[in-house]
Amino acid sequence: MAEEKFTKEETLAMRLRLIGQSCRLFYKEDPVKIVRARGQYLFDENGKRYLDCISNVQHVGHCHPTVTKAAAAQMDLLNINSRFLNDNIVLYAARLAATLPEKLCVFYFVNSGSEANDLALRLAQQYTQNQDVVVLDHAYHGHLMSLIDISPYKFRKLAGQKDWVHVAPLPDIYRGIYREDHPNPGQAYADTVKDLIEEIHRKGRKISAFFAESLPSVGGQILLPQGYSNKVAEYVRSAGGVFVADEVQTGFGRVGSHFWGFQLQGENFCPDIVTMGKPMGNGHPVACVATTAEIAEAFTANGVEYFNTFGGNPVSCAIGLAVLDVIEEEDLRGNALRVGEHLQVLLKKLQARHEVIGDVRVAGLFAGVELVTDRQKRTPATNLAALVVKRLKEEDRICMSTDGPWDNVLKFKPPMCFSVEDADLVVTCMDRILSDNKASHLKLENEDS
Numbered sequence: 001m002a003e004e005k006f007t008k009e010e011t012l013a014m015r016l017r018l019i020g021q022s023c024r025l026f027y028k029e030d031p032v033k034i035v036r037a038r039g040q041y042l043f044d045e046n047g048k049r050y051l052d053c054i055s056n057v058q059h060v061g062h063c064h065p066t067v068t069k070a071a072a073a074q075m076d077l078l079n080i081n082s083r084f085l086n087d088n089i090v091l092y093a094a095r096l097a098a099t100l101p102e103k104l105c106v107f108y109f110v111n112s113g114s115e116a117n118d119l120a121l122r123l124a125q126q127y128t129q130n131q132d133v134v135v136l137d138h139a140y141h142g143h144l145m146s147l148i149d150i151s152p153y154k155f156r157k158l159a160g161q162k163d164w165v166h167v168a169p170l171p172d173i174y175r176g177i178y179r180e181d182h183p184n185p186g187q188a189y190a191d192t193v194k195d196l197i198e199e200i201h202r203k204g205r206k207i208s209a210f211f212a213e214s215l216p217s218v219g220g221q222i223l224l225p226q227g228y229s230n231k232v233a234e235y236v237r238s239a240g241g242v243f244v245a246d247e248v249q250t251g252f253g254r255v256g257s258h259f260w261g262f263q264l265q266g267e268n269f270c271p272d273i274v275t276m277g278k279p280m281g282n283g284h285p286v287a288c289v290a291t292t293a294e295i296a297e298a299f300t301a302n303g304v305e306y307f308n309t310f311g312g313n314p315v316s317c318a319i320g321l322a323v324l325d326v327i328e329e330e331d332l333r334g335n336a337l338r339v340g341e342h343l344q345v346l347l348k349k350l351q352a353r354h355e356v357i358g359d360v361r362v363a364g365l366f367a368g369v370e371l372v373t374d375r376q377k378r379t380p381a382t383n384l385a386a387l388v389v390k391r392l393k394e395e396d397r398i399c400m401s402t403d404g405p406w407d408n409v410l411k412f413k414p415p416m417c418f419s420v421e422d423a424d425l426v427v428t429c430m431d432r433i434l435s436d437n438k439a440s441h442l443k444l445e446n447e448d449s
């Protein structure tokens with residue numbers, strides 16, 4: 001049992017006093033204090049166990065012994081900046097290269113997804129000598145100022161849209177402008193990017209990059225329609241820009257069938273830049289940008305050194321290597337595929353029983369359940385989604401969260417050791433809560449009549 005330094009109430013009071021209040025807590029009405037974790041389980045100060053459906057960062061499971069041992073051993077041996085020659089950084093780059101298409105063969109190590117995307121922006125602008133960026137609606141690419149500028153999810157609430165940033169419709173076939181009944185939504189959504197690029201040209205501007213998450217997450221756990229990325233890449237490249245795939249949430253086997261989310265778009269699709277972060281270090285801050293030799297050469301040609309104090313240090317790389325080992329040794333990609341398929345079957349059955357489930361979207365252990373108050377109008381059921389999250393935590397000790405522009409999408413992004421039994425439990429509990437909700441609505445309707 002981990003030793004507590006403060007009672008839960010003391011910790012909360014100190015947090016309110018000392019930590020900036022824009023750094024929000026999960027369950028702010030009644031936060032959970034977590035003192036240790038293992039696998040897919042979190043333990044509170046009373047030793048109570050919670051099932052974690054939230055922590056995609058702790059990719060191979062919380063505090064995985066292979067990872068913690070590798071970290072401790074390397075910390076005991078050497079940690080130094082990457083200007084000294086050391087094996088770990090090259091070994092790690094080579095292991096990452098083996099997971100990617102051959103063309104993505106140059107790596108820059110950084111400390112967070114935000115740093116990776118900021119560097120991707122610099123690489124794209126330096127290589128193309130253009131400034132403008134096309135992003136998807138509702139996207140989030142990080143907390144640096146450069147990334148707030150290209151994140152509609154944030155800039156809409158802040159300084160607004162910059163003239164060099166252009167927003168393309170989110171290719172959401174459930175709620176977007178082209179839906180599941182469209183004969184070719186991939187092409188239709190890609191054409192919106194083509195139109196946008198033409199509009200940018202009419203303004204006398206040129207694009208450097210198209211940025212997109214391989215599966216938009218804060219946009220509502222969206223699966224891109226087939227053919228979309230290839231077509232967009234064609235339009236973007238012919239306009240002189242590059243395609244940046246933000247894999248900060250979706251890489252490292254999360255989608256099960258493939259190692260990278262962008263690979264869901266087919267064998268022949270390859271981005272020009274891939275950014276990665278969250279799951280790489282299982283909680284340790286390590287992130288990376290992978291790109292082509294041509295883009296890297298253009299970046300080198302500006303003559304300015306790229307130095308990142310902590311990026312690619314031997315400890316971060318040892319941890320990253322251990323994470324890759326565990327993914328392989330425990331076949332976590334296979335697990336994501338199998339458990340994801342099982343979860344999809346269960347959720348589809350649940351959808352058949354509950355009108356409030358408008359859509360179910362699953363790719364491995366990346367899943368979204370969209371709740372609506374009206375299936376025809378697809379009206380977001382934001383309050384119900386919040387209620388489900390609250391009751392799962394309070395009654396079942398299951399941690400889940402919501403996403404999407406209306407916060408009505410229940411999202412699953414658990415550690416990759418999430419099991420079939422865990423999926424069974426969560427769906428059984430969701431069923432109970434949604435049934436209660438239906439019963440209370442029926443009661444209200446009967447009382448009305």
Ligand SMILES: Cc1ncc(COP(=O)(O)O)c(C=O)c1O
Pocket residue numbers: 111112113114115117140141142143213217246248249277278
């Ligand atoms: C898709 C995506 N890109 C980038 C980031 C930024 O990563 P970080 O918080 O590590 O800076 C996030 C973080 O949530 C993200 O979801």
